[in-house]
Amino acid sequence: MNQFYKKLSVLIILTCFIYTNAFALTKNESIIPPELQKKLEEVYGKIKSDYVDNIDDKKLMEGAINGLVTNLDPHSSYLDIDAQKDFTAATSGEFSGVGIDTGMEDGLVRVVSPIEDSPAYKAGLKTGDLVFEIDGKNVKGMTLSEAINKIRGPKGTTVKLSVLRKKTAAPLSFSIVRETIKNPSIKFKLSNQDYPYLRITQFQENTGVDLAKNLKLITEQNKGPLKGLVIDLRNNPGGMVSSAVAVAAAFLEKDKLIVYSDGKTNNAKMKLFANPYNYVEGGEKNDYLKDISEEYKKIPIVVLVNNGSASAAEIVAGALQDHKRAIILGTQTFGKGTIQQLFPLKTGSAIKITIAKYYTPSGKSIQAKGILPNYIAEDPSDISDTPVAKTFESSYKNHLENEKESTLQETSAKIVKLSEQNKKIFSDKSSFETGTKADYQYVQAIHLLQGKALDIEK
Structure with a gap:
């Protein structure tokens, strides 16, 4: 197995999906300091004698382990055997449930993102919702x-979720x-033949x-040369970094840096490039991108993002932005770096x-900051008289800080003015469908690709 792929295989998860690897600690790292061990034994003894x-000892210790890990940051957690199966099911893309990516916050279940077209999505659950009761x-x-x-x-059964939502006074209930x-x-659409979605x-x-399959289908079904492409990463919670590298590599010249990471161990220090050895085992001989049209590395691209775009989605957006391969349009991303x-x-x-x-090719840390679009364009269908506060990585009290925040140079962002007319036209959620004329941000992306001037705030 190629050395790049060996390093990649142990760092394959970013938001909710996991690639397992062996657990080993050095002798010194595994020793609990005597004073802390004594405190733990004292608390354990008092619970056993006076509670x-x-x-049950197992329940007590698992609770202690869970608290130890979950207090580190919002994305560290303790998983039993069933939870590990859930993660495996999630990476395959099929499981039974309501369709939400989750985490923990202050002991409650945090909705990272509802999966598009899932029961939770259709019911109205949103990124940042906190589930405080289940049935x-x-x-x-x-x-x-x-x-x-x-x-x-089981499929067909009902679950009742009680939810807290920022800027909403009363709890919400969802059956x-x-x-x-x-x-x-x-998924793709040819709503506009010249500019596929x-x-x-x-x-x-x-x-x-x-x-690769979808890009080939677009090429086959399109009537002529493509003039541009809209890539939609809105509400994409992330996933496997190898897949993010593959997606970015499809639109970048070979060997362009896509992402690098830094941590304590050698496995945590890596650089990943637009090279098949960095996203598929076997490298060039198994490269599923080799037969796609070269036009995808040349045509203009607009990438759509919002605060639900996280982790691996931010890797792709950051790489394409840094290499000036794509214009990013939408709102600031989640900031899970x-x-x-x-x-x-x-x-x-x-x-x-x-x-x-992890860091973008230019050295920017996305952690608790996110990707700032080149064009900031609010989605009118998300705007109401009582707007819901958006949730970001930085919203969580135990998030890890961005050590480069004070020295980062921001991308110059232009703010797209939202006219009253467009508010009326695009605010109807009942007719909203991504990648269509009812999708305001998509329409703005098409205008950019067509060379039309957007209405920018001065």
């Missing part, structure tokens, strides 16, 4: 794994019928292969912990 109910049972005290297991269930979630990561909903293990790795434990459970931060 009103008898607590009337308080989430406080549950592990993320326990909460996910209660939300998921959602579970379905089999089949979430293909790539490509939607990437998340970065699964087969996203690169599916991208960290890499998680799954470390299996001898008991069969595992911990997922942050091992590195």
